[in-house]
Every structure is written in C-alpha cells, then in structure tokens.
Amino acid sequence: MNQTLPTTRHELGLLYRARPAMAGLLLAGTAAQRWPAKGSPVRKVPGIGWVTADPVVARAVLQDHRSFTILGEGGVGNLWAQILGDWVLDLFDGAGHHDLRTRTRELFTEAVSRDLVHTAWGERVAAAGEVLRSGGTLDVAHLSRVLVGRMVIGLLGIPRPAGHGGAWPDDEGALRIFETGERLATVALGTAGSTILTPDQVATARGIVAELTAGVPDGWRDAPSDTLLGRCRELGLGLTETSGLACLLMVAGTETAASAMGRTTALLVDTGEQHRMLAAIRASTTTGAAGPSPEASGGGMRTARLLNPGEADPVENVVREGLRVTSPASVIGRGVAADVEVGGARLRAGERIMLLVWSANAAAGPFRADRPYVRESRQLWFGAGRHLCLGAALARAEIGTLLRMLWSEDRPLRVVRRRAARGVLIPAWSELVVSRP
Template identity: 75%
Template sequence: MPTILPTTRHELGLLWSARPAMAGLLLAGHAVAGPAVRRVPGIGWVTADPVVARAVLQDHRSFTILGEGGVGDLWTQILGDWVPDLFDGPGHHDLRSRSRELFTEASSAALVADAWGSTLADAGDAIRAGDAVDVARLARVLVGRMMVSLLGLPAPEGAGDPWPDDNSALAAFATGERLATVALGTAGSTRLSPAQIATARGIVEELTAGVPEGWKSAPPDRLLGRCRELGLGLQETTGLASLLMVAGTETSASAMMRTTALLVDTGEQHRLLARLREHAPDRDAVHLGAPAASSGSPLAGSLPAGSLPAGSLLPGEADPIENVVREGLRVTSPASVIGRGVAQDVEIGGAHLRAGERIMLLVWSANAAAGPFRADRPYVRETRQLWFGAGRHLCLGAALARAEIAALLRTLWSDGEPLRVVRRRAQRRVLIPSYVELLVARERRQS
C-alpha cells in the first residue's frame, strides 16, 4: 500500500514550488486508489499505473507524440512542418537508427570526462578542503558545459580562454531553461500562442547558431561532426540539437542535485559509503575513486571487477554508485509527466479513449509507488526505466544522463566522508523541479 507521503518533504517541497497544480496531480496519482486510467477535468485522461503507462508508450498506432498533448506538438509549432516526420514518421526511425551510437556507455563516459574533468576536480578539492559546494550551481555549470561542448556553441567575441568559463556555461543553461519554460502551462493544452512561438523560435536560433558551422567542420569525434558522418542533414542535426538541449539539460541537472539531497536527507549516504567501503579494493583506503589520477578518476567506476557487491546491481552496473543513480532517477523522475495524443479509439486500462483526446502519464507517481529512496534497491520490474520513457521515444541520452549523475556523486562522496546540507532553496515556477541553491559540505571538518 503506498503511503500518503511517498518521498522526502524536501522533494515534495520542490514539486510544489515548481508547479503546485502538477504536484497535486502527481500526489493524487500516487495516493488515490481506483481505476488505472481516469479522466481529470481540464487535463484529460491520466494514469499512474506503470504497466499501463508503458503500454501507452509502446502502442504507436493508438497514441502519438505529435498530436495535442504530446511534446512533438510543441516542437512542430516552434520548429516547423518538417518536425512530424523527424519526430514520429519514417524520418524518426531513420534518425534513431543513425543516432544510436551517439550516446553509448563508452562515448558518454568520454564526453563527461572531456567536458567536466577540471570542473569536477575543483569541486572535489573544495569538498575535501571542508568548503561548502553549491551543488545546484555546480550541476547547472556542468550541464551548461556539456551543452556548449555537444553543440559546439562558438565562443562569443572577447570570451575568456579556456572557453566556456562558468558564467558562459550558466548562461547556456539559462537559455535552455527559458526554452523549456515556454512549455509551462501546457498541461491543459499543447497549443502555443503566437507570442510563445516567437519567443521559443528566438531562443532556438540563439542556441543553434553554431550548429551549421559545427556540422560543416567539426571533427568526427564531436557530436556535430558525428551527426554529419552519420549522414544527418543540417536540418535534422539542428532539430536534434534543439531536442538535446531541452530534453537533456534541466532533466539531468535536476536528477543530479536531487539525488545528492536525497542521499543526505534519507541517511542513505551511510549505506552507500558502507557498501563502497566494503567492496573497496583496499579496505584501508579512504579515497574511493577521486581525486588523484593514481587512484582512478571520479568519472569512472572505482571498483575492480570481481569485487562487486552482490544483490542489487544490474548487469553492466559497475558499482553501488550506479545503483544509486538508478534509484535517484526513479525517485526524482525529473520528466515527471509524459503526454500523448490519442490517435485512434482505443481501450486501455479499462477506459475507452477516443481519437483526439489526450492522456497524461504520471511517471513520477508510477515510479514513486515502489517505495522510498534506498541506496541498494534492486531493479523494480514494474517500472523498469520508465523515468526515461519507453517505446520508440525512449530517451536517446539515457547513457549520458547516467554517466553525468554518477560522475557528480563519485566526486562528492569520493573520499568516503558523509555530507550535510548546509542550506537549500527550491526553484519556483519551472517545468522540472530543482534547487536554486543546494549547499553541501562534509559532516565533519577534517582534523
């Protein structure tokens, strides 16, 4: 039986600050018993059932990402009439087949190491020195750097060297955030006003200004060069770039800061540290992965093969950090709802849906039902990885997102010391719940 409060009060506070009405819907989805699919006035059909949600995402005939209710509807209005093919038609299939190898486990690890290495090293040093680190800012800087690096955003005139500096990375992140904010208020309808469309187009142009040049001349080991080598045209590459920015910025930053807070707030950091200690290659070593090059990078799994903790890890998960990444994604579910238009009359979860209606999948509620945050929670079969969606639109950047979250957690808990939250502030009126500020520091100062 789910309890009324499925997660920490800080997490609930974040949901509430971001979108109070949505928070209410998500909590109701979690707490209210009744039919798996029901109608909510002003919203349409909703479900918090993970099995039904997955069935909707996998039934591409009956449900569409393009129609009213789906995110493709927003993109079509913003980017133009070529979007439907790229989003859901044969062009989408082609795009997905070609882009499959953009974000593999290996390429994601390399992207993270390349774009984040020095910033994470500095953050690790600060934590070890006993300083407080603002993980909310850090996550934005990191994700902003990733955007700049992925999209090859050109350095503006007079920009400092090395490019980007923290402020430029924060500016890139803020621009992506502004774009996502256009979607605020589309819970009831995905139709945008002409003013919203004009704003969104301006932001996309700003963000993708460097794409034509990058697509033409970036080396094949950069994303834009890779797109060209994979045979993606400039229009497809620009579309993909815009998509990456919106899909992969606030979501990742949100998961990074919230998983950090959850580990502290639930006390599960102690379980994580114990697991890491138990399975560390050298039991006397307190340094579990960072900082020195000699003890391995915080960007990579710190445990040698053969010393893996048994039980809750999935095949391919290198260590207990990855278990925590999976659990953090489940409990935070940054993309807390996924919308679809109903393309043809269909019966699902005992309800009869008519073509032209919309359904909202309460992904957060579906995932939260498995129970509170636990650092060693095993795989949950019902939800699988619903936080990344399912079916043909399953998150393209899932491996990158996991690598990003893992890299941050490894940095923060690298030396085996528990952390505390010094100060925090929730962000108001945003699509994806997050902190404006999340200051963390070691629980005790080093002697």
C-alpha cells in the same frame, strides 16, 4: 521519513514550489497506485484529459505507436512543430524518426558517454572536489547547472561569444547556456491544458532556438568526427536534422539532468542513505566486487570497466534509484491517434493522456541506496518505446560522476542551505549547499 508519504518532505516541498497544481496531481497519482480503488487506473480529469499513474498502463501507452502519438495535441512533437516547422513532424515520428534513431544509436553509448563526461567535466569536477576536500562548501545545484551547460557547449560546439576573452567555456558562459535552455523549456510550462502555443510564445521560442543553434551549421560542416556535430555529419544526418536534434538535446537533456543531480544528492543526505552507500562502496572496494569508479578521485583516472545500469556498483545503483525517486520528467504526454481501450478505459481519437511517471515510479517505495531494480517501472523515468530517452547513458554518467566526486572521501555530507526553484517545469533545487562536517 513518515512512511505514509511517498518520498521525503524536502522532495514534496520541491514539487510544490515548482508547480503546486502538478504536485497535487502527482501525489494523487501515487496514492491511487498505493491504495488502488475499484475501476480503471486510467481516469479523466477535467481540464487535463486522461491521466494514469499505473506503470504498466503507462508503458503500454508509450509502446502503442498506432493509437498514441507524440505529434498530436498533448505531445511534445506538437510543440516543436509550431516552433521549428512542420518538417519536425517527420523527424519525431514515423519513418523519419525511425531513421534518425537508427543513425543516432551510437551517439550516446555507455562508453561514448563516459568519454564525453570526462572531456567536458574532468577538470571542473576535480576543482569542485578540491573545494570540499579543503573544508569548503559547495553549491551542488549551481555546480550541476554549470556542468550541464558545459556539456551542451561541448556537444553543440557553441562558439566563444564575440569579445569573450579567457578560457572557453567558463562557468558564466555555461550558466548562460543552461538558462537559455531553461527559457525554451519554460515556453512549454503553460501547456498542461493544451499544447497549442500563442504567436508570442512561438516568436520567443524561435528566437531562443536561433541563439542556441547558431554554432550548429559551422560545427556540422567542420567539426572533427569525435564531436557530436561531426558524428552527426558522418552518420549522414543533414544540417536540418542535426539542428533539430541539437534543439532536442538541449531541451531534453539540460534541466532534467541538473534536477536529478541536485535532488539525488539531497535525497542521499536527507534519508541518511549516504551511510548505506558509503558502506557499500567500502565493501566493494575491499572485495573488489565492483571497483571504485574512475571519477572517484575527481576526474583523474580512467577505467575500461563498463557497468550496465543496476549492476553491483553501489553508485550505479544509487543513480538508478535517484532517477526513480526524482523522475525529473514527471509527466509524459501523448495524443490519442485512434480510438483505443487501455486499462479498461475507452479513449477517443483527438483526446490526450498524461502519464504520471513520477507517481508511477514513486509508488514502489521510498529512496533506498540498495534498492534492487523495480520490475514494474523498469526505467520509466526515461520513457519507453520508440521515444525512449536518447541520452539515458549520458544522463547516468553525468549523475554518477557528480556523486562519485561528492562522496570520494569515505565521509558523509551535510546540507548547509537549500532553496527550491519556484514556478519551473522540471522541479529542482536552485541552491543546495553542502559540506563535509
């Protein structure tokens, strides 16, 4: 890799294909972090508002709930309130949000997440592993969308469509759900300059939400307590809150996870770091340091061993590093709720700030399978403060499960064919075909 570039050429091409203007902004942000100029790391960009790529400033903004809000112009809460109604405002911030987060703390623990992945994906991941083992090619981008779609169907109890015969969920149904979530996220695409939606955008988004949450009322009433909807009910969440949460999960956890899965796979191959990871897996297996993971065989065995992120397990380390380098939620927006000074800049109530999370994370250096935890960025790819990603453990379990299947044999992969998605909110491979040479 050219050392003056913050990441691989393939990743840069991917960002560019997703949104050229955003790619330019992200790269400028990384450059500003790596070669800081004099003055504040918080800058005003015409047409966008305040912008920063400084991880410390970004975290300070995310943790300062008095001066910054997710609800005001510039934050995603503002989008949701227009789509779902003003009741969302309480769910997204303040006392209602605090209550929701307290009740949902147990929804995606490390252990629950592993179980969810095993149940929703076990057989499908094993089948994909078999394709590779028998010398076939695998489109990891397609597989990621299918898997994430299956997870959503499982989580939200999305019922079998009328007239659908055969097993449910199937790949086709899973893809359809994924694409529906994608359409909803696309509504947010045009909001880099303003989060105010047009009446047409609101109508489209409401239609999609109705489609996605059609199964929630039944699930919330009847689903067993070992399902997400059943757990929501037992945690005391009402139907309205549960539906709101379902929408959130759908939008927050589909494209982001699929993006990280495909891109981390490509990064491992493109940088040659797959060899370092395989060597580390070999070493940990012989010394028994971390122990191979349950899903290593494609979803068969289970284990009670739970690893914290960043532990010695080589795959867990790669999952974290892949999240750092890809940072699928490339930017996080906030509205300024009260005049405040941050990073030496004076921001006024009513303005907005964009945190260039990708830039902040990428500035620490190129992808390395064994890179230790980076203190400055911590896990900024999942945000920080009270809106820190609720599904972080689930996302990590999903990415880890895919990687363990792909590298379950001690053999490198190669990319046979690839294509980046064009004009999307979350940069991703739309096709990434791999094989074991």
